[in-house]
Structure formats: C-alpha cells, structure tokens
Amino acid sequence: MSKIKVMIADDIEETRNVIKKILSMEKENFEITGEASNGEEVLKLIPEYKPDVVLMDINMPIMNGLEATEKITEAFPSVIVIIMSVQAKSEYLKKAMFCGAKEYIIKPFNYNDLIDTITATYEKQKERAIYSKTYEELGSNGKVISFYSSKGGVGKSVLSINSAITLSKTFKKKTLLLDLDLQYGDISMLANQHNDKTILDIIDDGQLASYSSIRPYLYEHNKKLDILFAPYNPEKAEYISKDAIEKMVSIFKKHYEFIVIDTGINFNDSTLNILDTSDLVLFIANMEMTTLRDTKLGLSVMETLNYDSNKVKVVVNSVTGKYGLSKKDVQDVFAEQLFSMIPEDIKNVRLSVNRGLPLCDNNKNRTLKIVKAIQTMCQEVVRCL
Ligand SMILES: Nc1ncnc2c1ncn2[C@@H]1O[C@H](COP(=O)(O)OP(=O)(O)O)[C@@H](O)[C@H]1O
Ligand SMILES: [Mg+2]
Structure with a gap:
C-alpha cells in the first residue's frame, strides 16, 4: 500500500x-x-x-x-x-x-x-x-424502479426494501432506496433507523445542489445500498416539491445502477412525475377482490396516460390459495402484465417488520419461499432493464 x-x-x-x-x-x-x-x-x-x-x-x-x-x-x-x-x-x-x-x-x-x-x-x-x-466511465444511467399500489397495506414497503437489499447484496448492484411515500414513509422503521436525516432535511438545509451535498443525508445500509428516508411527520409532505424530487432522482441516476422507489398511493402530480421517469413500475396487488379491481383500474389509468405496457407490471403479493382465489385466477386477470407472485408468509414477514430486520438481510431466511420469490423477481428486474 x-x-x-x-x-x-x-x-x-x-x-x-x-x-x-x-x-x-x-x-x-x-x-x-x-x-x-x-x-x-x-x-x-x-x-x-x-x-x-x-x-x-x-x-x-x-x-x-x-x-x-x-x-x-x-x-x-x-x-x-x-x-x-x-x-x-x-x-x-x-x-x-x-x-x-x-x-x-x-x-x-x-x-x-x-x-x-x-x-x-x-x-x-x-x-x-x-x-x-x-x-462515470461507463456513462452509467441508473434505472428507476417504482413500487406503486392503489391501496395501503398491500406490501409496497416490505417489497421495496427487500428488493433493494436483494439487488445490492445478491446481485451486487449499487442501489439507492428512496422512500417517497411522503405521508406514511415506513422504510426507516423497516430498516430500524429512527433518528436519521430525511429528504425534508435536504430541502430545509438547501442542499439539493449536487450528489456530494446530498450524500450526508443518506443512510448506508450496506456497502452497495444507500437509503433516503421520508419525513417522520405526514404534514411535512407538502414541503417536498415535485421539482426537488426530480432534481434528486436525476442526480441519483448518475451515481447508482438502480434507484428503487417506494411511492405514495395517490395519482398526484408528484407520484405521476415519478411514474413518468421510472423505467419499470411494479404495481403491487394482493389477493383480495377489491385490490384486484383497483389495480385493474389503476392499470387502465396508466394506459390512458400512454405508459408502455412493457414498463408497467403487476406483482401480486401475499399469494395463497386459502381465501377463495387461486393463482390461476390472478394469472387470468393480468395475463402478460403479471410480473411476479410473492407468497404469503405472515409469520416471517411480521417478525421481520417488528424486529426492524428485513427478511432478505438475514442469511438464515435464504431458504424461505418468500425470499426466493423476491430473488427471482429481482433477477427478472435485472434482466429486463
Ligand atoms: N408476503 C406477505 N405475506 C404476509 N404478510 C405480508 C406480506 N407482505 C406484506 N405483509 C404484511 O402487510 C403489512 C403491510 O405491508 P407494507 O409493506 O407496510 O404495505 P404498504 O407499504 O403497501 O402499505 C406488513 O406489515 C405485513 O404484515
Ligand atoms: Mg408503505
């Protein structure tokens, strides 16, 4: 040396x-x-x-x-x-x-x-x-993957953090996880970080200029994964403008291979802007009739907005045959827009949420069906982008 x-x-x-x-x-x-x-x-x-x-x-x-x-x-x-x-x-x-x-x-x-x-x-x-x-040499242009859903509680945050971890750890991709569920940002809790800086601090401190000014606000979850948390108070969401988000994402694209975004659930200006700039939108649903219907409606809104159907895909979470709907039913509803199915695993998901220890971070979980399904989903993400 x-x-x-x-x-x-x-x-x-x-x-x-x-x-x-x-x-x-x-x-x-x-x-x-x-x-x-x-x-x-x-x-x-x-x-x-x-x-x-x-x-x-x-x-x-x-x-x-x-x-x-x-x-x-x-x-x-x-x-x-x-x-x-x-x-x-x-x-x-x-x-x-x-x-x-x-x-x-x-x-x-x-x-x-x-x-x-x-x-x-x-x-x-x-x-x-x-x-x-x-x-820089590769002229890298990071890919943006948004996790969106029409309802809360379907697993958007659980899947986005676990996907970000898998992309960074299993696939060795330099990844940023951006919590843009500005009202109910749960990523900090899922990562067991409660006092870290948030996106709001960047805006408050006027540090949007460059990657080096934003860097101190990122939490390094592992060597290849940084996280930017959402504000801790729902009423602060309005202080984060669409332009500020756009600026940040454009900076992140130069520094990460993948930018994983946990979005808000409304089709507001800010969310639409994010969906616009995304290379892949993963629309998260679960196996309830209401969610499936709302997801269908959401997909047709995206079609009206002229989003390429190759860019918008459905991930059905908490898949089980126990409650009157089968895998086949879901496949029939979404056909080729179905990207991935993640099995239900109430016990392990709840344990990991309550411990603040994401499933895919714990090596002991590598044989779980849910972890394998998340890995397969991420493999597909890497392949198609
Ligand atoms: N695959 C799954 N199997 C069982 N329970 C799940 C699964 N995914 C999510 N959950 C449950 O759903 C809850 C809500 O998930 P979360 O990711 O916070 O939803 P959202 O971000 O869409 O509001 C989790 O705390 C967990 O208890
Ligand atoms: Mg959430």
Whole structure:
C-alpha cells in the first residue's frame, strides 16, 4: 500500500508537533507533506504538496477551517478534509460536513483516534472514488424502479426494501432506496433507523445542489445500498416539491445502477412525475377482490396516460390459495402484465417488520419461499432493464 500523504493545518504549533510525532511513529503508512497555520496557506500549498488528506483545525486566523474546507472541496475535490475541533457540538460539525469535510475528530485525540480516523476515512473515500469513476466511465444511467399500489397495506414497503437489499447484496448492484411515500414513509422503521436525516432535511438545509451535498443525508445500509428516508411527520409532505424530487432522482441516476422507489398511493402530480421517469413500475396487488379491481383500474389509468405496457407490471403479493382465489385466477386477470407472485408468509414477514430486520438481510431466511420469490423477481428486474 502506498503511503497516505497528510497535510496539517493548525495555528497552534504544539498541536502540529503532536500530530507529526504520532504520524512519524507510523512512517511506513503516512507521509507528512507539509503544514500550514491558516486556511489561506493550506490552499496555496495544496498544488505543491498534493496531499491525500488535510487535517484541518476549525478555528484559525486569516481564513478559518470551514471556509478553507469549502474552497478545497471546490478546487481540489479529490483531497480529503478531516476537521479537528475542540467542540463536539453537532451543529458545528454538521456545518463542517456541509462545507465538504469527510470526517471530524475531536481534540484532544489520542494516537489510535488519529491513526484510525485518517485510515478509515481515506479507505472509504478511495472506495467511493473507484465506484464513481467506474460509473462515470461507463456513462452509467441508473434505472428507476417504482413500487406503486392503489391501496395501503398491500406490501409496497416490505417489497421495496427487500428488493433493494436483494439487488445490492445478491446481485451486487449499487442501489439507492428512496422512500417517497411522503405521508406514511415506513422504510426507516423497516430498516430500524429512527433518528436519521430525511429528504425534508435536504430541502430545509438547501442542499439539493449536487450528489456530494446530498450524500450526508443518506443512510448506508450496506456497502452497495444507500437509503433516503421520508419525513417522520405526514404534514411535512407538502414541503417536498415535485421539482426537488426530480432534481434528486436525476442526480441519483448518475451515481447508482438502480434507484428503487417506494411511492405514495395517490395519482398526484408528484407520484405521476415519478411514474413518468421510472423505467419499470411494479404495481403491487394482493389477493383480495377489491385490490384486484383497483389495480385493474389503476392499470387502465396508466394506459390512458400512454405508459408502455412493457414498463408497467403487476406483482401480486401475499399469494395463497386459502381465501377463495387461486393463482390461476390472478394469472387470468393480468395475463402478460403479471410480473411476479410473492407468497404469503405472515409469520416471517411480521417478525421481520417488528424486529426492524428485513427478511432478505438475514442469511438464515435464504431458504424461505418468500425470499426466493423476491430473488427471482429481482433477477427478472435485472434482466429486463
Ligand atoms: N408476503 C406477505 N405475506 C404476509 N404478510 C405480508 C406480506 N407482505 C406484506 N405483509 C404484511 O402487510 C403489512 C403491510 O405491508 P407494507 O409493506 O407496510 O404495505 P404498504 O407499504 O403497501 O402499505 C406488513 O406489515 C405485513 O404484515
Ligand atoms: Mg408503505
């Protein structure tokens, strides 16, 4: 492994010396390429010293760490800035991340804190850089798959999170799960994440500009799956405009192979916009007469809207022969528009929902019929897109 080139920016000489001492004890892994005592100096020295990482004090004279970080991110996007601060206040650190810092470390830090933070941040960024480069080179244009239904409670959220997990884990596709059921967004609960940032925070903080400004709001569920949660309060849905969603999706398409969307259940402007931009709409139904009828009606609305019938497909969930309708009945109703049938499994689905542990995340579930059916469905998604 080549050495990580580190530049130190701190107005206190003693701090710089402590850092130099620590890094010099790990000579085989780190190289100190320069030091500066204010933000302006760092900016000047970067082209000469070409650091991989800048350790940046937040409070410095002439140009402070935040301003310098912002400028570095703009002018030298590949340089990783790690902020050093005596304040552990989250508002302050949040600000640093918005300016483009990739990580922070609270002073005073010890030997391991410093070494581990630099190494982990460097590795993570390197991996991300490889990903994004690959997609840029391929000119990748992510595919959008929307899960839609005419009623609540049919399994739209359960199927969208499990499909996103399967696409990312089983099929190794870089995936984003976007919860656009803005009123009753359940994905955070299904993933057992309750305090994460949501799409509303991106809008509130005015961070829609680019992927790097949106990134801090995404939750990394696994290496290949990020999730953007819906707001926690139904009344906030109206603050998220159709244009904002469109902008986000267009950004995500450049960074992911698949964008899986859990949509709202109304044919409102925002949902229609999403369905328009989708490459595949999976219309989720179950085995109740009312749902089947509403799904038929929904399909005819989509036909009126001139959606290609190849793009709109039906997934029948909770399939069982127990309640008076058979698989054959469902096949007759939807004919070639039927994409997939997912069996009923009340016990395992409920357990997974209540534990906040998605079925397809648990290796022990791999032999369940429902998990196999989700895998087959995703295989078909990968094949047809
Ligand atoms: N295949 C299935 N078998 C049994 N129960 C299911 C299945 N899929 C979903 N459910 C049940 O339906 C409930 C509602 O699912 P959910 O995905 O939240 O619906 P929606 O997002 O369409 O409102 C789940 O909590 C679960 O109890
Ligand atoms: Mg839902």
